Structures are given as structure tokens and as C-alpha cells.
Amino acid sequence: MVNPVGNKITLSKVITRMTKADALAPIAALEATVVAGRTYQAYKRGKGDEARERFIEESMGSIVWLFGVKSLNSLGDKLLAKLFQSNGKNFDVGTDKILRTPFDNFMKKVAPKKFKPNQVALIKGGKVLTSIVLANLFIGFIVPPLNQALTRKVRSKRAEEAKNIQKTDNLAFKGAGIGNINKFTNFIENTNTGQLLSSDVGIAGGRMYNARRKEERREIAIRDIGSIYFYMWAQGHVRNLLNLAETGKATRLNPGTAEIFSKHLIDFIGNKEIGVNEFKEAVLGKETKLPDEVLNLNSWEKGKGKNPLEVIKLKDLEKVIVDKEILERIKQMSKLQPDRVGVPVITKQQVIDAYNKAEINNPELLNRVFDDFTGGDYNKEFKFVSNKKLYNLKAEMEHYIERFCKSVKDGKINKSALEKFERKNLIISGINFAAGFVVAAAFLSTLIPKFQYWFTKKTTGIDAFPGVYDFEKEKK
Numbered sequence: 001m002v003n004p005v006g007n008k009i010t011l012s013k014v015i016t017r018m019t020k021a022d023a024l025a026p027i028a029a030l031e032a033t034v035v036a037g038r039t040y041q042a043y044k045r046g047k048g049d050e051a052r053e054r055f056i057e058e059s060m061g062s063i064v065w066l067f068g069v070k071s072l073n074s075l076g077d078k079l080l081a082k083l084f085q086s087n088g089k090n091f092d093v094g095t096d097k098i099l100r101t102p103f104d105n106f107m108k109k110v111a112p113k114k115f116k117p118n119q120v121a122l123i124k125g126g127k128v129l130t131s132i133v134l135a136n137l138f139i140g141f142i143v144p145p146l147n148q149a150l151t152r153k154v155r156s157k158r159a160e161e162a163k164n165i166q167k168t169d170n171l172a173f174k175g176a177g178i179g180n181i182n183k184f185t186n187f188i189e190n191t192n193t194g195q196l197l198s199s200d201v202g203i204a205g206g207r208m209y210n211a212r213r214k215e216e217r218r219e220i221a222i223r224d225i226g227s228i229y230f231y232m233w234a235q236g237h238v239r240n241l242l243n244l245a246e247t248g249k250a251t252r253l254n255p256g257t258a259e260i261f262s263k264h265l266i267d268f269i270g271n272k273e274i275g276v277n278e279f280k281e282a283v284l285g286k287e288t289k290l291p292d293e294v295l296n297l298n299s300w301e302k303g304k305g306k307n308p309l310e311v312i313k314l315k316d317l318e319k320v321i322v323d324k325e326i327l328e329r330i331k332q333m334s335k336l337q338p339d340r341v342g343v344p345v346i347t348k349q350q351v352i353d354a355y356n357k358a359e360i361n362n363p364e365l366l367n368r369v370f371d372d373f374t375g376g377d378y379n380k381e382f383k384f385v386s387n388k389k390l391y392n393l394k395a396e397m398e399h400y401i402e403r404f405c406k407s408v409k410d411g412k413i414n415k416s417a418l419e420k421f422e423r424k425n426l427i428i429s430g431i432n433f434a435a436g437f438v439v440a441a442a443f444l445s446t447l448i449p450k451f452q453y454w455f456t457k458k459t460t461g462i463d464a465f466p467g468v469y470d471f472e473k474e475k476k
Contacts, residue, residue: 012426013372016256019239019433026433030231030441031062037445038223045453046465049155053147053467060143061203064135072131080127084120086110093124093182094384097303098311099347101340103182105381108341121178125185132202140206148212151468186384200228215456216466222452230443235436242432251392253400255426257369261397262422264365266415273414276405283401285358290351293320300348309387310348317351329354332363336370336390338381347387360397369393400425 019026035058043051077090091106107117115123204224211217240250253261265283274282289295299316303309314334321327333350353361370378370390377383378390404421405413457463460471 010256010259012255012259012422015426015430015433016254019254019429026437028062028066030437030444031058031066033441034444035059035062037441038449041446041449041453042465045463046468049151049468050465052154053151056147056150057143057207061139064139068138069131069135072134073128076127076131080123083123084111084115089382091124091382092186092384093121094186094386095182096309096384096387098301099303099309099340099345099387100337100384102338102380102382102384103178104341105338109381118178118181121181121185125181128185136202136206139203141210144207144210148210148467155468200224200231212467213471215460215469215471218459219452219456219466222455223448226448226451227444230440230448234440234443235433238436238439239432242428242435246428247399247403249399251396251399252429252432253393253396253425254373255429256372257393257397258400258422258425260368260372261365261400262418264362264368265359266418268359269413269415269418271415273412276408276411276413279413280401280405281358283359284398285356285361288352288356290348290355294351307388311345312348312351314344314346317346326354329357329363332367336363336366336379337387338379338383349391360394360401366394369397 035055038058039051039055042054078088080086081088081090086106089106089110091110092102095101095103103117103121107120111120204220207220207224208217211220239252243252244250268282269279294317297312297316297320299312301311303311314331317330318327321330330346330351331344333354334344334346336350337345339345354363359365370385370393373390373393374385378385404418407421408417453463456466462469462471
């Protein structure tokens with residue numbers, strides 16, 4: 001299987017892409033399972049009326065969640081490109097403060113001078129907010145009334161056919177800083193959590209507002225609010241628990257990165273067979289300290305927070321480092337992130353890694369790994385990829401090597417051992433992904449609907465679809 005640019009797509013990369021939070025295929029598969037499961041459960045209780053309403057509501061919600069917000073955002077980006085005269089260039093607003101600054105890069109290199117930074121931030125935030133509001137209005141305030149109207153029409157027609165016409169009720173349509181604005185915009189635009197929460201809160205609120213009676217409103221609250229965890233976190237938590245049971249660590253190196261890493265190490269050792277300790281030192285290296293002339297430079301910039309980044313301009317290091325090999329590695333390391341407003345920068349950890357000539361710090365390897373992991377966004381000047389996210393991946397690579405070395409029984413490492421361990425990692429990753437998917441799908445499609453139906457029966461004594469059943473009349 002080959003993608004449009006000619007790169008081979010392996011099973012490892014397929015599983016890696018499917019386990020990413022924003023991957024379309026597993027989300028679409030989960031949504032299909034949810035729509036089918038909830039429609040079936042609705043039919044079992046309320047027959048055709050409830051099943052039809054549930055199918056329309058769930059399928060429309062899935063379409064908007066999968067494509068609607070992104071399509072609206074994409075349309076907004078095109079309008080912004082014309083407004084900012086940016087030749088189609090879009091930009092992210094996330095930032096590491098002193099390392100990755102896509103918003104600053106855009107303001108300096110692309111944005112017309114007539115727009116001030118706070119204006120651009122507000123316009124970008126307004127674009128994202130508008131996309132979310134339009135999607136929420138459609139699913140929460142347009143679909144429910146139309147669904148209800150369709151049910152009334154169908155039931156009315158059914159009654160006429162039975163010559164027992166019943167009347168139905170008429171339908172009742174019931175100054176921040178740039179940093180904070182950009183945080184909000186990035187959270188909604190570029191995080192799966194932000195996209196889902198912003199959609200679900202508005203959708204659940206709209207559906208509850210338009211509910212026909214309190215029993216239906218209660219069911220919507222149970223279903224929509226109770227589903228948030230299983231949409232957002234359940235699959236990851238199941239995978240983490242299984243990883244923890246197998247390796248003692250919640251996270252696992254994704255199969256795509258493991259494949260790239262393994263191939264690099266196989267090329268590194270060739271057809272040789274080397275001892276575990278020799279291999280481990282060659283791959284992970286030794287503890288390394290920076291020389292005083294580098295460490296004591298007064299041009300180091302320190303960010304804020306619990307684990308602040310320390311960053312320096314490449315040109316400042318070039319003044320004091322005389323070792324040409326080390327300096328070349330540092331230059332390559334600086335390319336693992338975009339220039340900061342046109343100036344190459346590098347973190348202190350990357351400088352340390354340049355001095356520690358272990359294979360896991362090989363800039364060529366990291367370039368391939370980061371490129372695959374981020375879809376090429378890791379060093380684009382108008383894109384934001386968290387440095388923490390990238391170096392958490394590197395930490396997982398280190399843990400992968402630790403586990404691999406422990407798995408070698410005879411103390412010798414060769415090509416076959418690396419390939420076998422990579423295959424095992426792939427298989428377990430696939431099993432863990434499937435387990436997480438099954439758990440989420442079971443709750444979303446079956447267990448949550450069953451619970452909401454049970455709750456209505458328990459509180460009312462009646463097992464009926466609240467949307468069309470008059471509980472008050474039954475009490476009388």
C-alpha cells in the first residue's frame with residue numbers, strides 16, 4: 001500500500017494513525033457503532049418513532065462532529081487568508097513561549113501592517129468560535145425541533161389512517177489579552193478535547209432545552225453527558241491500563257515510531273551481534289554535562305512553569321563552540337523546530353543531546369521520527385507542535401530500548417532480536433487499541449442507552465419513549 005507521495009504505508013503506521021486522538025477512521029467506526037447500537041436500543045423500547053429520532057439525531061451529530069466543524073473552520077481559514085492577504089497561508093496560535101512562536105512568525109512575515117496582533121488574535125478566535133456556535137445551533141437547536149416535527153407528522157398520518165385523529169402540541173422554539181485569546185483558540189482548533197467539549201456542551205444544552213418533557217430531558221442528560229468520558233478518554237485509559245499491566249508503564253511507543261527506530265538501529269548494527277551493555281550505551285549514551293563556556297553563556301532564555309524550557313540562539317553558541325562536529329550536530333538539532341521569528345534557536349536539552357553522541361540523539365533519526373509523528377508539522381513556521389509532546393515521544397523511545405534490552409535472554413543483540421521485539425510491540429498495540437475501542441463502543445452504543453431507559457422506568461414506572469408519551473396523563 002502506497003500513499004500519494006510514494007512512501008510505503010505499513011501496518012505499524014496504520015495502527016499508529018488509528019490510535020491518534022484525531023484520527024478519522026476509528027472515530028468514524030466508533031460513530032457508526034454508536035448510531036447502530038443506539039438506534040437498535042431505541043427500537044426495542046419505542047419502536048419506529050424512537051428509532052427514527054435516534055437515528056437522525058445520532059447520524060446528524062456524527063456528520064457534524066466528523067466533518068462539520070472542520071469544514072466550517074476550513075471555510076473560515078479561506079476567508080481569513082483573503083482578509084490577511086496571506087496567499088492561503090494559515091497559522092496556529094499555540095506557543096512554547098520561547099521556542100515555537102507560529103503567531104509571531106505570521107505577524108512578522110505575512111500579516112499586513114494595518115492589522116495589530118490583538119486584532120488578528122480576536123479575528124482568529126472569532127472564526128473558531130463561530131464554527132463551534134454554528135455547529136451547536138444546528139445539532140442542538142435545529143435538528144431536535146425538526147425531528148419532533150417529523151414524529152408528529154408521522155404519528156398524525158398514522159392516526160388519520162386509523163381514523164382516530166389526535167391533536168398534538170405546537171412546537172415551541174425555545175477583553176482578553178492576546179495570550180489568553182490564543183490559548184482558547186488553540187484549545188478549540190487544535191486539540192481533540194477542545195473540539196469535542198465545545199461541541200458536546202452546546203449540543204447537549206440545545207437538545208435538553210428543546211426536550212418535550214422533563215423525562216426526555218433527563219434521558220438526554222444521562223446519554224449526552226454520560227457519553228463524554230467514553231468518547232474522549234476511555235479508549236486511552238484502557239490502553240494505558242493494559243500497557244501498565246504488561247510493562248509497568250502506562251504509555252507505549254507507537255508502532256510507526258517503533259518501526260522507524262528499529263530500522264535505524266538495524267542499519268546501525270548491521271549484521272553484527274553485540275552485547276546488551278555495549279548496545280545500550282551506544283543507543284542511549286551516558287550522562288552528559290555541558291562545558292562551562294556553553295553553560296555559563298548569559299544569553300540563555302528561561303521560560304516559566306514547573307519544567308521551563310531553556311533556549312538559546314544558535315549564533316550565540318557558534319561564538320564559543322570550536323568543535324566542528326559538535327557544532328554541526330547542534331545546527332542539525334536546531335532544525336528540529338522552526339526558526340523563531342527568523343532566528344534559529346535550540347533548547348538546552350538539545351545541546352546536551354548534541355554532545356551525547358548516542359544514536360537516540362541522532363538528528364537524522366529524530367527528524368524522521370518527528371516528521372512521521374506530526375505529519376510534517378514539527379518544524380513548520382506557522383504550525384505549533386508542543387516541544388513537550390515531542391520529547392515525551394523521545395522518552396518513550398528510551399523506555400522501548402530499556403524494555404528491549406531486558407527482553408534479550410542470551411545477552412546478545414542482533415537484527416533478528418530487534419525485528420522480533422518490534423513485531424511484538426505492533427501486535428500488543430493492535431490488541432490494546434481493539435480493547436479500548438470495544439469498551440468505548442459497548443458503553444456508547446448499548447450500556448448507556450440501557451441505563452437511561454432503566455432510569456426512566458425506575459423513576460416513572462413506565463417503559464416508554466418520553467418524547468411521545470404523556471407521563472402526566474398516566475398519573476391522572
